[in-house]
Amino acid sequence: MASTAAPPPLTTRRRASASVILRSVLEHGPVARSTIARLTGLSPASVTDYCARFAELGLIQEATAPRRSNGVGRPHVPVDLDDARFLVGGVHIAVPYTTVALLDLRGRVVAENRLKHERTEPGLVLANAAAGLGALLAGAPGRTPLGVGVATGGWVDGDSGTIVEHALLGWRDVAVREVIGARTGLPVHVDGHARALVNGEWLFGRARGSRSVLHLFVGNVVDAAFATHDQVHYGPRSQAGAIAHLPLEGGTERCGCGRTGCLQVELSERTLCRRAREEGVIGGVNPMHVVAAAADGDPVAVRLLKERSRMVGRAARLLLDVLNPETVVVTEVGAMYREDCLGALRQAVGPERASAVVPTSFPDSVLAVAGGSVALDVLYRDPLGFSGSSASPRSSATSGSSPGWN
Helix, strand or coil, X not given: CCCCCCCCHXXXXXXXXXXXXXXXXHHHCCECHHHHXXXXXXXXXXXXXXXXXXXXXXXXXXXXXXXXXXXXXXXXXXXXXXXXXXXXXXXXXXXXXXXXXXXXXXXXXEEEEEEECCCCCHHHHHXXXXXXXXXXXXXXXXXXXXXXXXEECCEEEXXXXXXXXXXXXXXXXXXXXXXXXXXXXXXXEEEEHHHHHHHHHXXXXXXXXXXXXXXXXXXXXXXXXXXXXXEECCCHHHCCCCCCCCECCCCCCECCCCCECEHHHHHCHHHHHHXXXXXXXXXXXXXXXXXXXXXXXXXXXXXXXXXXXXXXXXXXXXXXXXXCCCEEEEECHHHHHCHHHHHHHHHXXXXXXXXHEEECCCCCCHHHHHHHHHHHHHHHHCCCCCCCCCXXXXXXXXXXXXXXXX
């Protein structure tokens, strides 16, 4: 039986050192090893050793043009990510469709496809996702996949790799890691999309350097994630961030729970599209058609989007009052694409904290980045131990897995 005891302190220190060095390369590369040592506080010898290991694994490479130090001595050869070699797969499961994507080590989307749900049985949706990833990988010869990140809304338990409950899809206890892993042969990491996007913002977006971050995701599913000092709060069995039934001031929509004005029923894209259909703005269920109508000058579409963003601002203000984060990131179509909607949202938050609120850093690829960030966060937290184990985003940070790659 494998031991469940905590790893010895040396292993923990090695993991932390490896993480901070690779993140320094991500943030500052191409960067000299001596600069990494200065930025991280680690010894030059230690930085050199870790960089040599990363180079062996193919994560980094030396830049072609060495830099001289004040024109004397040996030139400093900077290192940078080898972002042409590896990829991660990203899967985001929404209510109407699944997004599959490939991302490089900088979190950039290399390829992406959207798979419409004809039916929403878990086995069918996950099989289509795995096949969609395979098709994308076939179009990326010479690139090596390191793993797959899967993100979705609802209650997601990353430790077990399970979607415990997704009410809008009607899913309960779906073993996502097991199914996707069996079909792809790759390590699979699973998390909620709001938490995944906090880590994506910290690694690749506007929240880099923030000490505390709140992410508010407003789609068909409405949920949130809160993190401090580079650690997302999960709660028992990853239930933190379930805000769907928090009451929203001024709400009028009747919720299935029997109450009026719950966050999800009030703010969901389903509600936005239903209101837009009732007012003759659109004829379907795509919120981007409302955004397009507003861009074409439809005053009703503009009003609906601004009203929704204002209500999202009230929700953000409620969470700000409780959590008081340094940065609030909002994923919501109005604030993502229209300055007037972002202004309405910030006005509802209040002038004292409006500047803390920013839209997602990934407006054109947010769902792809959500999926990919699940895997990339695991990589950057434990680059020497990301070896094909199916560890969760949390357990990978505390496991004692051996260095290496599948």
